[in-house]
Amino acid sequence: MDSLTQIVLGAAVGEAVLGKKVGNKAMLWGAIAGTIPDLDTLAGNFLDPITAIEIHRGISHSILFSIGMAPLLGWLISKLYYKTKEATWQQWSWLFFWGLVTHPLLDAHTTWGTQLFWPFDLRLAYQNIFVIDPLYTLPFLVCVILAMRLPRTSEKRKRVNTLGLILSSSYLVITLLLKGVTYFKFTTALDNQNINYTKIDTRPAPFNSLLWSANIDASNHYLLADYSIFDTQSISFIKVPKQHQLLDKVEDKKALSRLITISEGWYAVSKKGEQLYFNDLRFGAYDIYADTLNFAFSYKLVETKNGLTIEEPQRNSEEMKTVLGNLWNRIWGN
Known part of the structure; x- marks a missing residue:
């Protein structure tokens, strides 16, 4: 805390x-x-x-x-x-x-x-x-x-x-009770939509316990979703490709393995130009409905002669204001 x-x-x-x-x-x-x-x-x-x-x-x-x-x-x-x-x-x-x-x-x-x-x-x-x-x-x-x-x-x-x-x-x-209720809501929605999955991970959204987020492992991709206790519409799922194969080119496998362990296996890889980013999904995205997903814990992978180093991308204060505004609105239901 x-x-x-x-x-x-x-x-x-x-x-x-x-x-x-x-x-x-x-x-x-x-x-x-x-x-x-x-x-x-x-x-x-x-x-x-x-x-x-x-x-x-x-x-x-x-x-x-x-x-x-x-x-x-x-x-x-x-x-x-x-x-x-x-x-x-x-x-x-x-x-x-x-x-x-x-x-x-x-x-x-x-x-x-x-x-x-x-x-x-x-x-x-x-x-x-x-x-x-x-x-x-x-x-x-x-x-x-x-x-x-x-x-x-x-x-x-x-x-x-x-x-x-x-x-x-x-x-x-x-x-803890809300976690149980929302977990049931997510799994019921997955079953109703005939979505096959192997794992699900749920947690509260920032600064509150009314809005909850879920990561779902669905084979070669993840699904992201959120649910507010005030929601009236059905839960929708956002697809996020894992793209783990992009890490094959990273030479420092030992450092990479440590990073994967830290994420407990919940990670997706994204690429901007030639730059790779390691996204730890456990902490979610700022806005799962945005055109471009920006994850709260997204590490820029930089290979140097001394091995792999990671850098956190700089966060834009104006973008964060928008994110917080969207979060506030989402808490009160869809």
Whole structure:
């Protein structure tokens, strides 16, 4: 999830664990704990693009990392507040453990997922919430701010903070139910249109849980579709050629294999002039009804003497305004 959401979650967890003893300091350090796992993005600045993608949401998003870092951070903070002795290092460690581990637990609900069980090569991705979802974050944020303004021993403070945790968790459950409903809608439409397919992958569209997208593997091509819970017309499917054969000319097969693994096999190749683009379909296209499909994660493949490198095409701000406008209109049905 986005940084603000992880800060809010970390603050609420910190309050639940230690707020009554140390007050707003629990929220502060909980918020900090909630941001620590995403520091792996800083390491990515010193690595090649493929490796940077591979390590994101890796070790720092694992249970093992949370178990290992929590006692160290707890000990350091206990030394910082050694004069007040409001909490023991074990209590601070417990706060940091929950602040660290709830971060990847939430990330597991997004499309990218997380390697919660690192070093095992298993990425959990339930794909039931977009990485930025105001309906998850804003009510949660309001509850945290209200709780922050109340005395630490106040029962109302505890109730308000608990309400935020309940609302956010309930919303996740609702999105899981919506995922099930929309999955049924997509598969029913495929059956009604006598479309043969081998795999289907569904996820919410950006910034909401009302509009859902689907990728369908149909042999030598993919089908893309979307469905809003307000739709009144039948689901239509957009054909996207896989064109995997275009990658035969790429010499750096090892780097290419790593990129394919990252995409979990959901990729299509496009060509503009002589330039090849690797499109990771898991994150969808900006507008599947546009004349030219532009994918959210589209990598320009550049072969150099040092091997294959990838570059992300520059996004046009004016085009993004149009995309967001189309998305807003599509949410409310066809």
